[in-house]
Every structure is written in structure tokens, then in C-alpha cells.
Amino acid sequence: xxxxxxxxxxxxxxxxxxxxxxxxxxxxxxxxxxxxxxxxxxxxxxxxxxxxxxxxxxxxxxxxxxxxxxxxxxxxxxxxxxxxxxxxxxxxxxxxxxxxxxxxxxxxxxxxxxxxxxxxxxxxxxxxxxxxxxxxxxxxxxxxxxxxxxxxxxxxxxxxxxxxxxxxxxxxxxxxxxxxxxxxxxxxxxxxxxxxxxxxxxxxxxxxxxxxxxxxxxxxxxxxxxxxxxxxxxxxxxxxxxxxxxxxxxxxxxxxxxxxxxxxxxxxxxxxxxxxxxxxxxxxxxxxxxxxxxxxxxx
Numbered sequence: 094x095x096x097x098x099x100x101x102x103x104x105x106x107x108x109x110x111x112x113x114x115x116x117x118x119x120x121x122x123x124x125x126x127x128x129x130x131x132x133x134x135x136x137x138x139x140x141x142x143x144x145x146x147x148x149x150x151x152x153x154x155x156x157x158x159x160x161x162x163x164x165x166x167x168x169x170x171x172x173x174x175x176x177x178x179x180x181x182x183x184x185x186x187x188x189x190x191x192x193x194x195x196x197x198x199x200x201x202x203x204x205x206x207x208x209x210x211x212x213x214x215x216x217x218x219x220x221x222x223x224x225x226x227x228x229x230x231x232x233x234x235x236x237x238x239x240x241x242x243x244x245x246x247x248x249x250x251x252x253x254x255x256x257x258x259x260x261x262x263x264x265x266x267x268x269x270x271x272x273x274x275x276x277x278x279x280x281x282x283x284x285x286x287x288x289x290x291x292x293x294x295x296x297x298x299x300x301x302x303x304x305x306x307x308x309x310x311x312x313x314x315x316x317x318x319x320x321x322x323x324x325x326x327x328x329x330x331x332x333x334x335x336x337x338x339x340x341x342x343x344x345x346x347x348x349x350x351x352x353x354x355x356x357x358x359x360x361x362x363x364x365x366x367x368x369x370x371x372x373x374x375x376x377x378x379x380x381x382x383x384x385x386x387x388x389x390x391x392x
Contacts, residue, residue: 094338095133095137095209096335097137097138097163097205098334099212100122100327101214102119102123102138102164103171103172104171104172106176107177107184108178109178110178111321112320116173118367119174121216122140124328126154126331127372128331128358130158130159130331131332131358131374131379133336133339136158136160137160137163138160138161139201141165141172141194142164143192144166144170162202163202170190172190172191172192174189174190184323197220207230209233209338210338211228211235213225213236217246217249218250219246222256225256233259234257235259235261235334236259236261237262237326238260238262251287256287257287258288258289259290262283262292262294264293267280276293280301290303292352298313300329300355309349311352311386314385319363321367325359328358328361329356332351332358336355353386353387357383
């Protein structure tokens with residue numbers, strides 16, 4: 094089954110204690126689609142870049158068989174983000190230049206309007222709603238969000254939550270959204286806002302999925318080779334959605350397996366800057382790490 098991904102595509106400049114990169118390929122749609130490409134046969138992205146977007150980065154998507162016909166090249170400059178990490182658990186944003194992304198209005202081609210699975214990266218909920226207004230049918234709709242939208246566009250975000258099946262969110266944002274300090278109560282309240290399931294990202298503490306009929310937790314994959322956490326949450330979502338979109342059904346077992354695959358793809362991403370590691374692995378090594386993580390959680 095196919096997976097349609099809408100989100101940001103940009104150029105990142107990142108510095109931390111392990112080194113730095115300048116104008117590296119980044120953005121939510123980038124990380125999500127690259128991670129998903131190992132697990133899903135049909136992936137397409139919807140996004141916008143400027144005329145200065147390097148051709149070599151378009152080739153990265155094409156080499157992973159990601160359909161880029163929905164990638165608009167607009168007059169102007171590509172979205173840019175600059176940050177440093179004093180602590181790898183938290184990025185300190187130094188500069189954000191929206192450029193062509195500021196006026197992004199997603200154009201959903203007719204052949205994408207009946208995609209079985211839809212993933213909306215953590216972009217403006219108004220844009221996320223615009224995407225959904227152009228979708229005729231879907232099997233599952235998932236979305237990510239962030240503190241900026243919870244604070245500045247709460248009404249629009251709540252409207253979105255009523256139209257999706259699954260929400261990706263980190264623990265602090267979940268508490269902010271629901272105004273609940275207890276994480277389990279917060280997850281329960283998030284489900285009451287509309288989605289059937291909420292996937293809560295907890296950084297070094299792992300992740301869990303919660304729904305009326307499901308509660309499942311997975312720890313992180315233990316690795317000491319952590320260089321850069323940029324895009325980890327997006328790779329997590331990519332692994333999750335990529336696995337889910339390639340299955341014939343959505344049930345408790347499949348959702349649990351998707352959570353573990355998401356954790357595995359995220360673990361590869363943090364081992365290098367940008368997509369340097371996650372773009373150069375294989376399904377074979379992914380499955381080996383999946384089995385290893387499963388063995389660590391079984392008695």
C-alpha cells in the first residue's frame with residue numbers, strides 16, 4: 094500500500110560536541126520518507142523547495158524510490174534551520190528562515206488523493222488541514238505536531254485532531270496540549286480529542302502507543318554511538334508509518350511491531366549527522382536490530 098508524506102524539506106546547519114554540518118539535507122518529510130523507504134514499497138512526498146535546492150539532494154529521494162513529483166520548486170530560497178546542541182536532548186534554534194515554505198500551499202496531484210496512508214509532518218495545522226481537504230479516501234491518517242502550534246494555533250490543531258487516526262507527539266508537548274501532568278492521563282485525554290491512537294515519544298525513555306484498546310511500550314535501542322539527534326522523531330515516525338503502510342491490516346500486533354520498527358530507524362539516525370547514516374543502511378540490518386530490540390524486552 095502507498096504512503097503519502099507531507100512536511101518540510103530544508104537545509105540544516107547543526108553544531109554539537111561531535112562536530113557540525115552546514116546546509117545538510119533536513120526537514121520532517123526528508124527524514125520520514127528516507128526512514129520509511131526501507132519498509133514500504135510506495136512512498137510519495139509533498140513539499141516545497143527553492144530554486145537553490147541542490148540537485149544532489151533530489152537524487153537522495155530518487156535513489157530511495159521516493160516519488161518526488163509532488164515536490165514543488167518555487168521561486169526563491171529553500172527553508173533553512175540552524176541550531177546548536179549543548180545537550181543532545183534539546184536543540185537550541187539559532188536561526189529559522191522559512192523562505193518559500195512560508196507561503197507553502199500543498200498541491201495534491203489527483204493520483205495521490207486516494208493514497209491508503211497519509212502522514213502529516215509537524216507543520217502548520219492549517220496546512221495539514223488543507224492537505225486533508227484534498228484527500229478523497231484514506232486507510233489511516235497520522236500527524237505530528239509541536240509546541241509552536243499548540244501555543245499559537247490551538248483551535249486549528251484541535252480541529253485537525255478530530256480528522257486523524259493517529260497522533261505522534263513528544264511527552265512534553267502532550268502535557269502542554271492536554272494540560273495534564275500525568276502522562277497516562279494526558280494520553281487518555283489526547284485520544285478523547287479525536288485520534289484513535291497517540292504515539293508518545295519520550296527521548297531516552299523510549300516510546301509508547303496508547304488507545305482505548307491498546308497500551309504498549311518500547312525502550313530505545315541501546316547505542317553509545319550518538320552523534321546527532323536531529324530528525325530522530327521524524328525517522329521514528331517514518332519507521333512506524335513505513336511498516337504499517339506495507340501491512341494488510343491494522344491490529345494490536347501490527348501497531349506494536351510498528352512501534353519497534355520506528356524505534357529501530359530512529360536509533361540509526363542518531364548515529365550520524367543529517368541523513369548520513371539512515372540513508373546508508375539496509376533492510377537486513379534493520380531487521381537484525383529489530384530482533385535484538387525484541388529480545389531485550391522479553392523475559
